[in-house]
Amino acid sequence: MRRLTSPLVALALLAGCGNSTAPAPSASASAMAAAAPDAGAPAIEATTLTRKTSPRDRRIADEKACEGDDAAACRRAADRYRGYGHVAGCGVERVGPRPPRLVTGADHRDDVRQYDRWIRKVCELGDLDACLQGAKNLESVQITSRTSAACTRGGLGDCPLYQWVVGMHPEKKKLLEDERRDFITTGNHGQLFVDLYRKEKTRGGDTLPQEIADLALRICTTTHECDEVMLMLDENGFAPAALAPVRKAAGEALATACLDGDCECGEAARYLDAGDARALDLARIGCNEGDPEACYVLGDRYERGDGLTKDVMKAFGLYQQACPAVLAMDGREEIYSRAACDRLSAWSEEGTDVEKDRDRAFFFAKLACPGDGIALDHALCVHRAIFHSVHDYRSPDHFTMTPQDIGRQFFHGVDSSPVDGKECSRPSVAELCKKTAPLIH
Numbered sequence: 001m002r003r004l005t006s007p008l009v010a011l012a013l014l015a016g017c018g019n020s021t022a023p024a025p026s027a028s029a030s031a032m033a034a035a036a037p038d039a040g041a042p043a044i045e046a047t048t049l050t051r052k053t054s055p056r057d058r059r060i061a062d063e064k065a066c067e068g069d070d071a072a073a074c075r076r077a078a079d080r081y082r083g084y085g086h087v088a089g090c091g092v093e094r095v096g097p098r099p100p101r102l103v104t105g106a107d108h109r110d111d112v113r114q115y116d117r118w119i120r121k122v123c124e125l126g127d128l129d130a131c132l133q134g135a136k137n138l139e140s141v142q143i144t145s146r147t148s149a150a151c152t153r154g155g156l157g158d159c160p161l162y163q164w165v166v167g168m169h170p171e172k173k174k175l176l177e178d179e180r181r182d183f184i185t186t187g188n189h190g191q192l193f194v195d196l197y198r199k200e201k202t203r204g205g206d207t208l209p210q211e212i213a214d215l216a217l218r219i220c221t222t223t224h225e226c227d228e229v230m231l232m233l234d235e236n237g238f239a240p241a242a243l244a245p246v247r248k249a250a251g252e253a254l255a256t257a258c259l260d261g262d263c264e265c266g267e268a269a270r271y272l273d274a275g276d277a278r279a280l281d282l283a284r285i286g287c288n289e290g291d292p293e294a295c296y297v298l299g300d301r302y303e304r305g306d307g308l309t310k311d312v313m314k315a316f317g318l319y320q321q322a323c324p325a326v327l328a329m330d331g332r333e334e335i336y337s338r339a340a341c342d343r344l345s346a347w348s349e350e351g352t353d354v355e356k357d358r359d360r361a362f363f364f365a366k367l368a369c370p371g372d373g374i375a376l377d378h379a380l381c382v383h384r385a386i387f388h389s390v391h392d393y394r395s396p397d398h399f400t401m402t403p404q405d406i407g408r409q410f411f412h413g414v415d416s417s418p419v420d421g422k423e424c425s426r427p428s429v430a431e432l433c434k435k436t437a438p439l440i441h
Contacts, residue, residue, distance in 0.1 A: 105328025
């Protein structure tokens with residue numbers, strides 16, 4: 001198999017300046033810098049599916065409707081610049097080579113200005129949350145996992161975790177809204193994230209009750225943020241087989257949304273059945289528009305030779321496109337594929353198709369699992385745990401801990417609510433955790 005020699009350099013953009021620093025993932029990194037991080041976007045074949053309208057046309061239509069005082073259209077216009085979720089960057093015209101990622105740190109300044117423009121309209125039309133969000137936007141903008149989970153820059157109507165909790169426990173509606181509003185205005189989250197991620201007392205199993213299946217699909221269909229819904233079902237102990245019908249229906253809803261001009265093509269490709277011929281075309285459509293998850297799906301197909309002629313060079317280029325080595329690490333928005341980062345980490349660790357470099361592998365493992373809390377895919381954090389426990393990698397965020405203790409924390413999750421060190425109890429990772437446990441303990 002041909003070996004790829006185009007390396008990746010671990011770079012982080014610094015806040016407030018146009019410079020960058022290299023954590024030097026290997027001794028030869030500086031000599032290789034000229035070849036990284038962009039190996040060039042692979043050519044993407046034409047698709048057979050046709051969209052009813054484009055994301056750009058939908059954006060323009062929303063902006064025109066907003067000028068006519070359509071509050072819902074104004075919210076959608078603002079959401080394109082909020083920095084997280086499937087709608088962020090959708091249909092927005094960016095400066096730079098095509099296809100870009102939908103949202104990068106370089107877009108931060110323009111996105112803050114455009115968010116201000118449209119959120120003011122939402123505020124003027126009587127939305128109190130929009131007024132608070134607009135004021136906060138002028139004060140500071142930090143896009144974090146908590147920003148996304150609490151939907152602090154969006155509306156509650158398309159906030160999946162909020163919709164999940166309220167659907168399961170309607171009596172918590174006012175409590176959650178008060179906690180979220182306090183978080184938006186003061187930064188004090190109190191019990192908000194404990195409440196958003198709270199697990200049910202009774203664990204699920206091999207059967208998904210119809211009322212829960214209906215709730216899950218309703219949230220997925222209305223918010224188009226299906227990963228968070230599947231996360232909560234997984235956290236509550238429902239086996240993958242029990243979730244299969246919901247995944248299938250979610251895939252159909254997401255595929256329809258993609259062809260209607262929304263930016264869920266990559267997620268749709270992931271959710272459709274493996275043999276569904278539409279998945280490959282959906283991935284092509286999304287990747288061509290800068291959807292990192294779509295590029296990951298396409299890269300995975302090339303790597304495995306699934307529906308395409310096996311081509312590791314194209315797979316490598318698509319993974320790079322979905323998880324570039326240059327990312328803003330200062331709170332500016334960055335939307336990338338953590339699954340693609342995980343594959344780049346594995347390739348660098350294995351050394352079969354790219355030069356073996358464990359430091360580079362660890363760098364990408366950190367991008368795949370940046371925190372020891374709740375991850376949409378805990379398998380990526382299990383992979384990171386091995387670097388700490390087996391290979392003695394330290395972490396500045398866990399300075400007082402031994403590498404082995406850090407590994408255990410990423411393996412199980414932090415031992416405090418709402419995680420409670422029980423992430424390996426999720427059915428989606430039960431077998432992986434069982435297999436990996438001897439390396440961690």
